[in-house]
Amino acid sequence: AQKITQTQPGMFVQEKEAVTLDCTYDTSDQSYGLFWYKQPSSGEMIFLIYQGSYDEQNATEGRYSLNFQKARKSANLVISASQLGDSAMYFCAMREHNAGNMLTFGGGTRLMVKP
Amino acid sequence: KAGVTQTPRYLIKTRGQQVTLSCSPISGHRSVSWYQQTPGQGLQFLFEYFSETQRNKGNFPGRFSGRQFSNSRSEMNVSTLELGDSALYLCASSPQRSEQFFGPGTRLTVL
Numbered sequence: 030a031q032k033i034t035q036t037q038p039g040m041f042v043q044e045k046e047a048v049t050l051d052c053t054y055d056t057s058d059q060s061y062g063l064f065w066y067k068q069p070s071s072g073e074m075i076f077l078i079y080q081g082s083y084d085e086q087n088a089t090e091g092r093y094s095l096n097f098q099k100a101r102k103s104a105n106l107v108i109s110a111s112q113l114g115d116s117a118m119y120f121c122a123m124r125e126h127n128a129g130n131m132l133t134f135g136g137g138t139r140l141m142v143k144p
Numbered sequence: 145k146a147g148v149t150q151t152p153r154y155l156i157k158t159r160g161q162q163v164t165l166s167c168s169p170i171s172g173h174r175s176v177s178w179y180q181q182t183p184g185q186g187l188q189f190l191f192e193y194f195s196e197t198q199r200n201k202g203n204f205p206g207r208f209s210g211r212q213f214s215n216s217r218s219e220m221n222v223s224t225l226e227l228g229d230s231a232l233y234l235c236a237s238s239p240q241r242s243e244q245f246f247g248p249g250t251r252l253t254v255l
Contacts, residue, residue: 066246071248072232072234073248074236074246079243122187128200129200130175130177130192130194131189134186134187136186137186137187
């Protein structure tokens with residue numbers, strides 16, 4: 030079974046609008062972490078935001094926020110006020126408690142920001 | 145602080161050859177992980193090294209190996225290259241169990 034599922038292969042958003050990228054996960058661990066990374070066409074993975082399974086508040090980092098719904102096992106990324114430079118691939122990833130630093134990634138969502 | 149560096153950035157090899165990729169983590173980071181990214185399989189974990197010990201290994205054949213040196217620099221080796229090994233190989237470093245910082249990757253093409 031897929032551990033991380035990103036159901037939107039591609040999305041368009043108008044510049045300055047908000048966009049939500051979906052991520053659902055599957056784990057039997059009680060302790061885990063969820064990450065979002067951005068990968069521009071250059072290939073480098075850029076860390077955006079982190080949410081721990083025991084964190085009660087949704088994580089926020091500037092224009093990025095994570096809508097964490099533990100019971101539904103979802104960790105959606107919200108980007109507010111989209112910019113042209115936000116056009117990239119976005120990956121959701123999970124680190125389980127007993128897996129060291131091993132990240133399991135979803136298939137990614139390609140976001141395209143329209144001017 | 146300098147970021148994660150990977151060398152070489154691009155590499156072309158032929159089937160049957162072997163290749164060694166290098167990763168220098170951020171200063172002070174003791175954990176180094178390697179990932180393979182292909183269009184078909186996406187991002188897959190290869191292995192993680194922490195203080196010179198392999199802490200985790202992904203589901204890859206024994207042709208893929210790695211090591212970490214006392215200065216935390218890491219190398220991965222792929223022997224007897226196959227066409228399917230063509231990929232972007234990403235290295236990530238982390239101080240402990242926290243967010244991982246990725247390097248720019250090495251793009252390997254096997255002909």
